[in-house]
Amino acid sequence: MSPTASSPAAPTAPRRKRSVVRALLRLWPYVYPARVRVFSAAAIAVVAASMGLAMPLVLKWMVDGPVADGDTGGVWLGGLVLLFVGLAEALLFGLRRWLTARPLARVEANMRDSLYRHLQRLPVTFHDRWPTGQLLSRATGDLQLLRMFLAFGLTFLIVNSATILIGFGVLLAQDWTLGLVLVLPVVPLIVLCALFEQRFSAVARRAQDQMGDLTTVVEESILGIRVIKGFGRHRSQARAFRLLSGELRDTEMHKARLLAGIWLVILALPELFLGAALVLGVSQVADGQLTAGTLVAFMATAMVLRWPVESMGFLLALCNEAATATDRYFEVLDTDIPDEPSGSAAEASRAAPEDPPGDGLRLTDVVFRYPDAPPDTPPVLDGITLHVRPGETMALVGATGSGKTTLLALLPRLHEATSGRITLDGVDTATLSRAEVRERIAMAFEEPTLFSASVGENVLMGGEDADEAALARALRVSQADGFVRALPEGLETEVGEQGLSLSGGQRQRLALARAVVGRPRFLVLDDPLSALDVHTEARVEAALREVLVGTTALVVAHRPSTVQLADRVALLSEGRVAAVGTHTELLRDNAEYRRLMTGESQLSGGRGRPSPSGGPLTAPSRSA
């Protein structure tokens, strides 16, 4: 909530010596497919701009020549040339935009696509670290900025530089002394612009990061709306919002101050020298070294150059912002996706027989520590060795913080074990690609997430080639068939973010159906029945038992009723397997298990009120 706490939200932003050019060059692979059109457009723009420069010359020729001489034919010719130049310029302008319109929209889309693809494949640990708002601001605001830059910034940078160069050529050709006067301020201008660029880019980056933080606060205030409503309002959230948006405004004002400075320089400096050139020119005209017409043309040309020179101010700013946007974009894209096993190993394992004799699920000396945890902290899982026999259902029981959910996350390789082996039917999961591992293991999470899709599609996500019958069976197992039938459009009803919101119990049942629909060899369930009422739970359990018969399953259980599903129980305690046995054995022999499964007040229903707060409270993390 405190923005200072959340603002290093671009966690990997390194202190780097950055270069705008180097940053922007990284866009090349994305621009590459559109290169012909982009550069043609720039070339066309240069030609069009030259035509713009030619106009005053034609005008001068007309005024000095045919009009002054009263040469009708010459006037008409001049008019036609003027018309032709103007029309050509217009067509070229249109052509330039037409050339880049679709390709650049495509560049933006492609970049967004790569970002999205990359994000989906980055490890869970990355997502734990990065707030959604920061990712989102990169996928939208930054990319829009980049398209703007490619469409206008880059083109005009080329065009205006070219215009300025050509214009100076023309000026020098018209009168080299006057021209030289105008060349004088170029060096100080460049120096000042470079200085400006350095300071501006730092501020621009800060503004973009603050935007990302603001997006994060906005997102949370919407996701957490129920909590906020329940308490009236979330004042520190509102304060963070106010603070962040205030900070953003301050940063933008800082940007504006820098801009104001550079505009002052860019506007006034060339103009001063132009004034000097005028004075010089007038005295030359007075001395007869220069015709009045030439001086007029010279001044006209110089004034045509005014806009390209002025525009350098905002073009530089745009370049800077584009460069920081590129940096921000590549901060995500540069994060490596963990390697998949090389082809040969995967081939070998794929060749391994899917058929019996299976070995079930075996964990050997598995250790897990969060990759970013300091090395002196104890590992979350510390040497887990566990064997779930083929077809067996094992319940995983343990106090809060004992590592159950982490252990489950290791199986489909949502996290990678720090050391140790996990094998599925004898195949080391580390030798399989993640997709293959996840194909073999079906999962239902404690927090059941449905995607924006129909009910049927959501369930069928669990099994690639599951058919209607499998779908019906899965819905029956999870006791979801009844309510699904009653939905407005049955299986076709849209759910998830964009659709009908279902209750927690309904979502959990659909998530369970999704886990069992593909008849997976391995099933991993994280407290799959927690949100169900007792009746439904009993019915689901009965149906689930049939499914579990042929499946190797690991089920996290909190309630004795869920444990009843399992053949054996493993007790997890402080990251280690403390005991393995049947429910009855453990209940008899293991004090911790007894405590976890039969909190006395729960069994001896006669004790109405649990001890009030004065009594000894067991903090969950301590009880492990």
Added chain:
Amino acid sequence: MTTSVTGQDTDHDDERRPDDAPLADGPDEPIEPIEPVGSSDDYTDDRLPTPKGASRRLLLSLLRPHRARVALAAVLLLAQQAAVQAVPLLVAYAIDSGVPALRDDDNGPLIAVAVAYLLCALGAGVLQSSFILVSARVNQSVLLDLRGRIYRHAQALSLDFHDRYTSGRLISRSTSDVQSLRELLNEGLQEMLLILVSVTYIGGLLFYLDVGLGAAALVSLVPLALVVRSYRRRSAEKFNERSTAIAAVIVKFTETVNGIRPVKAFRREKANDASFDRLNRHHERLNGDTIMEMCRFVLFTRLIGAVAVASIVLWGAQRVRAGDMELGALAAGALYIRRLYDPLDRFAMLLNSYQAAVASLHKISGLLGQRPDVPEPRDPAPLPERPTERPGREVVFDDVRFAYRTGGDVLPRFRLTLAAGETTALVGATGAGKSTLAKLLARFYDPTEGRVLLDDTDLRRLTTTELRRGVVMVTQEAFLFSGTIAENIALGKPDATREEIEAAARAIGAHDFIEELPDGYDTDVRKRGGRISAGQRQLVAFARVLLANPAVVILDEATSSLDIPGERAVQDAMVTVLRDRTALVIAHRLSTVEIADRVLVMERGRVVEDGTPADLVAGTGHFSELHRAWRESLV
């Protein structure tokens, strides 16, 4: 933290959700009608009813407080343009008067030109800088205001609205759509004034040079205006579609990122790639469309400009020949006419950002136009002082009836009094009306008929602040906001001291686990090591209530089960929270029902059983049946 977007609302809206889990009504209960707030198509298409001209009104209302600054900015820009546009006049003067004077050895006019030029150059620079600063202040204040309005409005809108509008769209409104306005403002004010000023100046100068030239230039603006109109009409729809398309992209993006674990576990990557690609390509096409419209526009305006310049120059040349016009006037006029069309390109860009911003503002004003279902009172009343000798406050549902606007009673007329300090458990199947009852008390809804009274004060007469001082609702989800644990607890009382926060955590039994976190109370819940379990989250949620210290607490008990020690910690904490308050608990656990003073069993919107837990267990109603099943499940 990976709270999924879809995983947010658990059971709060069960009234409107069909479910097959009746406790006593047979397998398939009739479905409650789903109440449309707008027609559901409006939501799907991302179109909220927006009156005509709403976006312009919104823009004006945003600018109005800054009109002095806007005026100042305009004056600065006018002055700046005066300085810039004076230059050709200086050139003319220098040639016409300076040169002859110089030939007569009179430096005066030339010195005057030099000084004037110096002033113009410096003036142009300084005025431009000041303009940038003044207009930046306006722009940033407007954006700050708009972001704040969206934020506050989103907070004020009902949960219903949030369920339907979806978080992704709201996020899109407050980011992408605000960004469009930002782009307009950044360049827009300046460009608009610049164009206006330069067109006025040049037009004026042309008239000054020669009335005919001026009139001709004016006439050439007519076809331009037609092109502008056609562009605006054509592009408005495209921009609107584009804004909807980017919102869809954002929705998909956030859904994926927030649900990354299941995405990976179910190997949704490829399927997501495909559907994201589809949305993204759709946006790409519309994006391209808007650029193509712009391309058309630029082409036409440039063509008109080219024809106009050529014809006016030709016409001028004829007039010079005929002796109607000075040669000098034509020379200067030709240059000016050329410059009259110079800002066209910039005008196109301005119009482009304007259209994009209008489309976005249209969507934003649609959002801002949604009225909160529970308005603030016009004539607020304070809650009466709480007598010290009795805990909590009395709650009366006074002949309350609740129905959706589409008809269909959810709660038929009823009267119910919750005695001060008493804990009441609400029990019943999904869809029985428990949540609606609770939400009426929390004033998430207002009753269709009747009143909900808190110590004889109608809830509708309390301000939100006053209401939440009296009534707090704890929902099932224990959402943690980014920030520290302490900040998350302080949600209940923002100005709480660290001692108060710790005392609340201690009383609730959360102190020990918090102390064990890497940075104790200052642990950032988004950082590694700050992740806390479901049970611990519930404790944090309870600590919030304790700190808020309301007279009435509504608790929607979490359904998800904890391990039994965790469960016991939560139960103990709950007893602490409920003590000395009037409490309404939507109960899912037998142990919770057992600590209640009174149990209400609800069925189809009616209270069918009412009594102490012991009485009801002893009876033969639904509750005793339920109780038996519960007991069995615990063995």
